[in-house]
Amino acid sequence: xxxxxxTYEGPPHVGAMRIVTAMRGMHYVLHAPQGDTYADLLFTMxxxxxxxPPVTYTTFQARDLGGDTAELFQRAxxxxxxxxxxxxMIVGASCTGELIQDDPAGLASALNLPIPVIPLELPxxxxxxxxxAAETFYRIVRALVQPKQARPDTRPLCNILGxxxxxxxxxxxxxxxxxxxxxxxxxxxxxxPEGASPADIASLADADFNIVLYPEIAGAxxxxxxxxxxxxxxxxxxxxxNATREFIAEICALAGLPVPAETxxxxxxxxxxxxxxxxxxxxxxxxxxxxxxALAMARVAxxxxxxxxxxxxxxxxxxxxxxxxxxxxxxxxxxxxxDYLEIEKAIIAAQPELVLGTQMERHIAKRLGLPCAxxxxxxxxxxxxxxxxxxxxxxxxxxxxxxxxxxxMMGLEEHLLGLFxxxxxxxxxxxxxxxxxxxxxxxxxxxxxxxxxxxxxQELKKIPFFVRGKARRNTxxxxxxxxxxxxxxxxxxxxxxxxxx
Amino acid sequence: MSAAGTLARPTSPGCDxxxxxxxxxxxxxxxxxxIVWLHRKIQDAFFLIVGSRTCAHLMQSAAGVMIFAEPRxxxxxxxxxxxxxxxxxxxxxxxxxxxxxxxxxxxxxxxxVGSCPSEVIKLDLSRAAERxxxxxxxxxxxxAYTGSGIETTFTQGEDSCLNAxxxxxxxxxxxxxxxxxxxADVVEDQFRTLFTAMGITNVGFLPARRAGALPPxxxxxxxxxxxxxxxxxxxxxxxxxxxRIDAPFPFGAEGSxxxxxxxxxxxxIPQERVTPIIDAPRERARRxxxxxxxxxxxxxxxxxxxxxxxxxxxxFLARELGMRPIEVGTPYLHRGILGADIDLLPDAVLSEGxxxxxxxxxxxxxxxxxxxxxxxxxxxxxxxxxxxxxxxxxxxxxxxxxxxxxxxxxxxxRPLERTARLRV
Numbered sequence: 057x058x059x060x061x062x063t064y065e066g067p068p069h070v071g072a073m074r075i076v077t078a079m080r081g082m083h084y085v086l087h088a089p090q091g092d093t094y095a096d097l098l099f100t101m102x103x104x105x106x107x108x109p110p111v112t113y114t115t116f117q118a119r120d121l122g123g124d125t126a127e128l129f130q131r132a133x134x135x136x137x138x139x140x141x142x143x144x145m146i147v148g149a150s151c152t153g154e155l156i157q158d159d160p161a162g163l164a165s166a167l168n169l170p171i172p173v174i175p176l177e178l179p180x181x182x183x184x185x186x187x188x189a190a191e192t193f194y195r196i197v198r199a200l201v202q203p204k205q206a207r208p209d210t211r212p213l214c215n216i217l218g219x220x221x222x223x224x225x226x227x228x229x230x231x232x233x234x235x236x237x238x239x240x241x242x243x244x245x246x247x248x249p250e251g252a253s254p255a256d257i258a259s260l261a262d263a264d265f266n267i268v269l270y271p272e273i274a275g276a277x278x279x280x281x282x283x284x285x286x287x288x289x290x291x292x293x294x295x296x297x298n299a300t301r302e303f304i305a306e307i308c309a310l311a312g313l314p315v316p317a318e319t320x321x322x323x324x325x326x327x328x329x330x331x332x333x334x335x336x337x338x339x340x341x342x343x344x345x346x347x348x349x350a351l352a353m354a355r356v357a358x359x360x361x362x363x364x365x366x367x368x369x370x371x372x373x374x375x376x377x378x379x380x381x382x383x384x385x386x387x388x389x390x391x392x393x394x395d396y397l398e399i400e401k402a403i404i405a406a407q408p409e410l411v412l413g414t415q416m417e418r419h420i421a422k423r424l425g426l427p428c429a430x431x432x433x434x435x436x437x438x439x440x441x442x443x444x445x446x447x448x449x450x451x452x453x454x455x456x457x458x459x460x461x462x463x464x465m466m467g468l469e470e471h472l473l474g475l476f477x478x479x480x481x482x483x484x485x486x487x488x489x490x491x492x493x494x495x496x497x498x499x500x501x502x503x504x505x506x507x508x509x510x511x512x513x514q515e516l517k518k519i520p521f522f523v524r525g526k527a528r529r530n531t532x533x534x535x536x537x538x539x540x541x542x543x544x545x546x547x548x549x550x551x552x553x554x555x556x557x
Numbered sequence: 558m559s560a561a562g563t564l565a566r567p568t569s570p571g572c573d574x575x576x577x578x579x580x581x582x583x584x585x586x587x588x589x590x591x592i593v594w595l596h597r598k599i600q601d602a603f604f605l606i607v608g609s610r611t612c613a614h615l616m617q618s619a620a621g622v623m624i625f626a627e628p629r630x631x632x633x634x635x636x637x638x639x640x641x642x643x644x645x646x647x648x649x650x651x652x653x654x655x656x657x658x659x660x661x662x663x664x665x666x667x668x669x670v671g672s673c674p675s676e677v678i679k680l681d682l683s684r685a686a687e688r689x690x691x692x693x694x695x696x697x698x699x700x701a702y703t704g705s706g707i708e709t710t711f712t713q714g715e716d717s718c719l720n721a722x723x724x725x726x727x728x729x730x731x732x733x734x735x736x737x738x739x740x741a742d743v744v745e746d747q748f749r750t751l752f753t754a755m756g757i758t759n760v761g762f763l764p765a766r767r768a769g770a771l772p773p774x775x776x777x778x779x780x781x782x783x784x785x786x787x788x789x790x791x792x793x794x795x796x797x798x799x800x801r802i803d804a805p806f807p808f809g810a811e812g813s814x815x816x817x818x819x820x821x822x823x824x825x826i827p828q829e830r831v832t833p834i835i836d837a838p839r840e841r842a843r844r845x846x847x848x849x850x851x852x853x854x855x856x857x858x859x860x861x862x863x864x865x866x867x868x869x870x871x872x873f874l875a876r877e878l879g880m881r882p883i884e885v886g887t888p889y890l891h892r893g894i895l896g897a898d899i900d901l902l903p904d905a906v907l908s909e910g911x912x913x914x915x916x917x918x919x920x921x922x923x924x925x926x927x928x929x930x931x932x933x934x935x936x937x938x939x940x941x942x943x944x945x946x947x948x949x950x951x952x953x954x955x956x957x958x959x960x961x962x963x964x965x966x967x968x969x970x971r972p973l974e975r976t977a978r979l980r981v
Contacts, residue, residue, distance in 0.1 A: 057607075057649040058634045059656055066614035089673045091587025091706025094615045096933030102618075106940030108933065115583045118676065118707040132582070139914055151609035152673035152707070155640075180609060181637040 062396045062416055064371035064434055068178035068188025069150045070095050075192045075273075076146060077109040077221040078249040082196075083142035085133045087125075087153030087160050090115040102437050103222055112136040114153070126158045130167055137169050144172040144200065144254040146192065151180035172254065174199045184394075186272040186346070186372060189220060193249055194276040200254050204261040204285060212242045212311035215263040217278055217289070218270035219250040224349065224433040226250065228446035229269060233294065236449050237267075239319075240304065242311050249273075261285045265310040269293070269448065272346055272372060295352035296360055297322045297453045322450035324457045328361055336461065342367035342408035344391065344399055344417050345432025347375030349447075351382050353412050353431050356456055358386065363460075367406035369393065396420075407526045410464060415439075427463035505532040507542035515545045530555045574899065574907055576890060581912025584933055585863060585888055586949075587706025588714025589672060590619045594953060595718055596629045598739045601665040601768050604630040605657060606704070607650065607682060608672030619949075629664070631657065635674055650685055654699070664697055666768030668718065671703035698725075698768065710888040712786035712864045712952065715739060719763055722771060723793040726763070729773035733759035734820065735799060737791070738784030741955035742766065748958060751817060754834045757824055763790075774799055779823045781816070783807065783957060785898075786865040788891045805897040806866075806957075809873035809966075810842035813959045815897070838959035845963025846877050849970040854879035856926035856973065862886035862911050863931055863948035869898045870929075870951065870965075876901060878966055883923050884908055886916065927969060944972045 065071075069086060076084045077099050086092070093113050099105045114132045116125045133147060147164040149156075161175030174195050178188045207213070216233060219226040230250060237244060245263035246256045260266075260281060266289035268278045278289040288310055294303035301318070308315045327333060341363045343353050347370045357363040368383045369391025370376070376392045383390035391402050400420045403411060411421040411428040415436045421428035430439060431447070446452040508516070512531075519527050527548075534551035535543050589612055592604040606612045613632035620628075633653045638644045650669075658664060669682040669689075682701035690699045702721040704714040719737065734757050736748065745762055752760050761772020776798035782791065785806055795801065804819035805812045814835055821831045858880050860867040867887045874880040882905035890909040892899070899907075908916070913934075920928055921941070928938055928945045935945040946969055956965040 057639055057644070057646070057653050058636060059653045060610075060613045060632045060634050061628060062617055063610060063613045065610075067609065067611040069611075070614065089587065089706040090583035090585055090710065091589065091615060091673065092611060093582075093584045093933060094586055094590075094618055096584070097931070098618055100934070100936040101932050104936060106936055108937045113582055115581075116707065118705075121677070121707070135914075151611050152677055155674060155677045179637070180611070181635060181640055184610065 060396075064394045064396075064414065064416065065185035066095070066098075067151055067180050068183045068185060068191070069148060069176075069180065070098070071185040071188025071190070072146065072148065072176055072178060072192040073099070073109055073111055074185075074189050074221045074223070075196065075249045076111065077105070078219070079196075079252050079254075081143035081253040081255075082110060083136055083140050083145045084109075084111045085129070085136050085145060085147045085160070085164070086111055086113050086150055087129050087148070087156075087158060088113045088115070088150035089117070089152050092150045092152070099221055102435060103440055104437070105221070109221075110140060110142065112140075116153075116156075121156065125156055126163055129158055129160060129163050133164050133167055133169070137167075137171070142171060144174065144196075145169065146174045146176055146196065148176035148178055149180075154180050172199055187374065189273050190276045193217075193220075193274060194280055196249075196254075197257055197260060197277040198280055200257040201260050201281070201284070202258045205259070207262060209243070212265075212313065213245045213263045214242055214307070214311070215245050215260055215266045215287075216247045217266050217268050217274035219247065220270075220273055221250075222433070222435055223270065223273070224346075224431075224435055224439055225445060225447050225452075226270070227440075228444050229448040229452065231444065232446040232449035232451050233267070233269065236294075236300075236304070237307075240307065240311070240313065240316065242307065242313070261287065263287065265289060265307075267307065270348055272348060272374070293348055293352050294448045295349070295452060296356035296456065297324050297450065298359055299352060299355065300449055300453065322453040324360055324453040327457050333362070333461075336464070337362050338364045339410055339464065340364050340366040340406070340408045341410045341412055341460075342403050342406050342417075343431070344369045344371075344403075344411075344413040346370060347372040347379055349432035351375075351378060353456075353460075354382055354386060356453070357412065357460065360453070361457070361460060363410070366408050367391065367402055369399065369402065407529065409523075410460070412460065429459045429463050431459075505535065505543065507535065507540070509542055509544050512543045512545050512548050515548055527552065577884075577906055577908040579908060579910045579912040579915065581910075581915065583710070583888070583911045584861070584913040584931060585911065586619060586711040586931070587615070587673070588704035588709025588711065588717055589615060589670065589706075590711055591704060591714030591718060592616065592630045592670065593620050594739055595715060595764065598742075598766065599666065599764050599768055600766055601663065602629065602668060603657065603661060603664040603666070604668045604670050605654070606630070606632040606670045606672055607675045607680065608632055608635065608670075609674045610634055612672045612674075629661075635678075640678070646680060647685055647688075651689065654689055654693075658693060658697055662696070667693070667697055667699045668721070669699065669701040670718075671701065671705050673705045673707050676703060676705045676707055700725075710862075712784070712866075713789075713889070715784070716787045716789045719787060719790040720793050722764060723774075723790065723797060726771045726797065727773045728797075729775040730777060731759060731773070731775070732777040732824075733761060733773065733775075733779070734781060734824070735761050735763060735772055735774060735778050735794070736781045736783050737763045737787055737794065738782055739764060740783050740957050744955050744957045744961060747960055751834060751838070752820070755817070755821055755824075755826055755831055757820070757826070763794075779820070781820055782894060784866075785869060785891065785894050786889075788889075788894065791894065803897055805872065805901060806869035808866075808869050808956065809877045809962045810839050810846060810959060811877055811901075812869065812873055812898075813842065813957075813962065814839050835959070842959040842962035843877075846966045848963065849966040850878055852970040852973050852977075853966070855881065857881045857883050857923070858927045858929065858969075859883045859920050859923060859925035860885045860887075861913075861916060861920075861928070861930040861934065861948070862888040862908070863929070864952050865889060865891070866951055867929070868895050868902060868907070871905065872898045872902045873962075873965070874969060875903050875905075877962075878969075880927075880969075881905075883925050884916075884919060886911065927972060929969075944976055946972055 076082045147160040219230045281287045292303040294300040371394040380390045412431045531551040686699040686701040702717040778799040780799040802823045804816045807813040807816040871882040871885045884906040886908040
C-alpha cells in the first residue's frame with residue numbers, strides 16, 4: 057500500500073481513454089463501476105472537449121456481483137456497437153473490473169461484432185496512466201496496421217505519433233510541427249492518435265519514417281513499427297532552439313533531404329543575449345515533470361537561458377535512466393518519484409529561485425512563495441490556453457522564453473529592492489507584485505539555530521525577503537559546519553562569500 | 558444499455574405518482590466524492606480512502622482545483638503485492654495509518670473509507686478500524702464507512718459517513734432538536750439563531766464541526782433532515798430514539814418556512830409565535846428570489862440524476878420561480894423522506910436510476926431551456942446548444958434557508974443570463 061495525497065498519473069485505463077478520445081471512429085467498452093465515469097470530466101471540463109469521450113462503462117453495482125456481470129458487459133458492448141457504430145472497439149476493465157475477472161476480451165470476442173475488437177490488459181495495480189496510453193496505442197496499431205502500399209508520390213512521407221487527448225500543449229505542438237514539416241517539404245501520411253481513424257492506423261506503414269513527439273505515449277508503437285516494417289523514428293524532442301535544429305537535421309537525414317538554411321528562426325537566442333537578460337544568469341531552477349518535458353526543459357534552462365539547474369526529476373519511471381544520465385551531467389541528484397511530499401522536500405532542500413514543474417509543483421512553489429512555470433502534465437484547465445502556445449519548434453522556444461522568464465522578478469525590480477530595503481510599499485510584508493495580492497512573502501525558516509546575535513538578525517532583515525530564507529539556512533549550515541556557537545554579522549557575510557556564486 | 562425503463566405505480570400513500578425506473582450506464586460520481594465537503598466540515602477529521610489509483614485520481618479531479626493547503630484526505634493505494642498476498646493488507650494498513658498519524662498528530666478522527674476495490678476483495682475496514690483504535694485512542698478515534706461506487710452514489714457517501722458517526726453520539730433524555738446533513742457553517746448559524754428566537758435552544762448539528770462535539774440523541778430528540786440523501790442515517794437515528802419531523806426541504810422561501818413551521822409544531826410552539834420571527838427573513842428571501850423570476854419564469858428544466866436534491870430543487874423552481882420541470886431524475890428516490898416535496902411538485906416525469914444514453918435521447922428530444930447535469934455531460938450538451946447547470950455546484954454552495962434562497966435561484970438563472978449577454 058502506498059500513501060498518496062496527490063497523483064501525477066491516473067490509472068492505466070485513463071491512458072486508454074486519452075487514446076480513444078483523441079481518435080475518430082473508435083469506442084471503448086470499460087468494465088467499471090459507476091464512480092469511474094468521473095474520468096469523462098477530465099476531457100469535457102479540463103480540456104473543454106465538446107463531446108463525451110467515446111467510452112461506455114458497464115457501471116456494475118454491488119448487487120450485480122452475485123449475478124451475471126459478464127452478461128452485463130456483453131450487453132453494454134452490444135449496445136455500444138449499435139448506438140455508436142464505431143469502426144473499431146477496444147475493451148477492458150478498470151481497477152475494480154480487473155478484480156472480478158470477467159475476461160472482457162473473451163466476452164467481447166464471443167459477441168462476433170463485425171468490427172475489429174481489440175482487448176486491453178492494463179494491470180491497474182502495477183501500471184499507470186502513461187503506460188496505459190502507450191500500451192493502448194501500441195495494441196491498436198498492432199491490431200489494425202496493414203502492410204505498406206506502394207505509392208506513386210516520391211516525396212518523403214512521415215507519420216507524426218504521440219499527440220493525444222489531455223496532453224500538455226499537444227494541440228499547439230502538432231500545429232507547429234506540421235508547419236515545420238511543410239517548410240521542409242515533407243508530407244504527412246497520418247497523425248496518430250490525435251484525429252486518426254482506424255483506417256488511418258491501417259495505413260501507418262505507408263510512411264517512410266515516424267516522428268515521435270511524445271515517447272511516453274508513442275514509444276512502444278514506434279518500436280513496433282520499426283521492427284515490423286523497418287520504419288525508423290526520430291529520437292530528438294524539438295523543445296528549445298538547439299533541439300529543434302537537431303530535430304530538423306534528424307528529419308532531413310531520414311528524408312534524404314539537405315538541411316535548409318534557417319529562415320524561421322526563434323527570437324530566443326537574441327532575447328537571451330540581450331543585456332536585459334543578464335539578470336537571468338545562474339538563477340537556480342528546479343525542474344520536475346514527465347521525462348520528455350523535464351529533460352528538454354533542463355537543456356533549455358541551461359543552454360538557452362543561462363539558468364543553473366539545481367534539481368531535476370521525473371515521475372515517469374519508464375524513463376528513469378535517461379533522467380539519471382541528464383542529472384549526472386548537470387551535477388545534481390536525480391529525483392525519480394511520484395511521492396508529492398518527497399518532491400516538496402527536495403524542492404525545499406534545493407533552494408531554487410524558480411520552479412519548472414507540473415500543477416503539483418505550482419502548488420508547492422506557491423506555498424513556498426517561489427515563482428513557478430508549468431512545463432508538463434498532469435494538466436489543468438489553464439494548460440489549454442485559448443491562444444496558440446506550443447512548446448515545440450521555434451515558436452515553442454519563443455513561448456518558453458516568455459514562460460520561463462516572466463514568473464521571475466525583473467532585473468531592475470530586483471536591484472531596487474536591494475537598494476531600498478525598507479521601502480514602505482515594496483518590502484517583506486508586501487506581496488511580490490507578480491504573485492498576486494494575496495500571496496505572502498516566503499516564510500522564514502523557523503530558527504532552529506539559536507545562536508544568532510541581535511546584530512546579525514538585524515542584518516539578515518536587510519536582505520531581500522525572497523532570498524532571506526536561503527541566506528538564513530546557508531549561514532546556519534556554514535556556522536554548524538565550522539562549529540560556531542553564535543552567528544555574528546561577520547559570520548553572515550562570511551557565509552555569503554562562501555556560498556556566493 | 559437496453560434495460561427497459563418501467564413505469565411503476567408506488568402504493569405508498571401521498572405519492573401515487575408514476576416513477577420511471579431505469580437500469581443502465583450511470584453517469585454519476587461515487588460516494589467518495591462526499592469527502593470533498595465532509596473534510597472541510599469536520600475540521601479535525603482525516604479521510605483515508607483504502608482503494609486504487611483511480612480513487613486518488615477521482616478525488617483530485619472531483620475537487621476541481623486542488624486545495625491549496627495539505628488536504629485532510631488521502632488514498633492508501635492497494636498495489637499488486639497486496640493483492641498477490643505478498644504483503645498482509647492489514648499490516649500494510651497499520652503501517653500507512655501510523656505514518657499518517659505521525660505526520661498529522663492533530664487529527665482526532667480518522668475515517669477509513671472503503672472503495673470499490675476494497676469492497677470487492679472484502680477487506681474488512683470496520684474490523685481494522687476497531688483494531689487500530691485500540692492503539693490510537695484516546696488521541697485519535699478510527700472509524701470506517703464505505704464510499705464505494707458499487708454501493709453508494711455521490712451524496713450517499715455522506716449518508717454512509719454520518720451513519721458511522723451515529724453510534725458515537727452521546728445519549729440524552731432531554732428534549733432537543735437534531736439537524737442532520739452537512740450544511741455551510743454560515744447557514745448553521747442562521748438556523749440556530751432562528752430556532753433560538755422560537756424558543757428551541759437545544760439544537761445540535763450532525764456532522765459537528767469538531768469530531769469530539771457530536772450532538773446528543775435520545776428518545777426526546779426531534780430530528781430534522783437538512784439533506785434528503787440520508788436514508789441510512791435516518792434509520793440509525795430513529796433506532797437511537799429520534800423522531801423525524803416531516804417537512805419539505807429548506808430550499809426557497811416556501812420550503813424554508815414550511816421547514817421551520819413543522820419544527821415549531823413538533824415542539825408545540827404556536828404558529829403565531831413563529832410568524833414574527835420568520836416574516837422578515839421570508840420576505841427577504843421572496844424579494845431575492847423574485848429578482849430572478851423574469852429570467853426563469855415559464856422556462857423548462859430537465860434534471861439528470863446526481864445528488865438526490867433534484868426533487869426539492871424542482872419543487873422550489875416550479876413553485877417560486879415558475880419553471881416547468883420536464884423530467885426530474887434522481888439516483889435514488891426515498892419516498893419517506895421526500896414525500897412532502899413530491900406532494901408540492903407539479904406534474905413532471907420522475908425518474909430513478911439511469912441509463913445515460915436513453916436519458917440523453919429524451920433530453921435532446923425535449924430541448925429543455927435548462928438542463929441540470931454532471932460535469933461529464935455539461936460541455937457536450939452546451940456544444941449541442943442546450944443550456945446547462947452543473948449539479949455539483951448545488952452541493953458545494955450554501956443554498957439552504959431563507960438568506961440563501963436568492964443565491965440558489967441565481968445559480969439557475971446565471972446560465973440563461975449569460976446566454977442573453979453573450980454576443981459571440
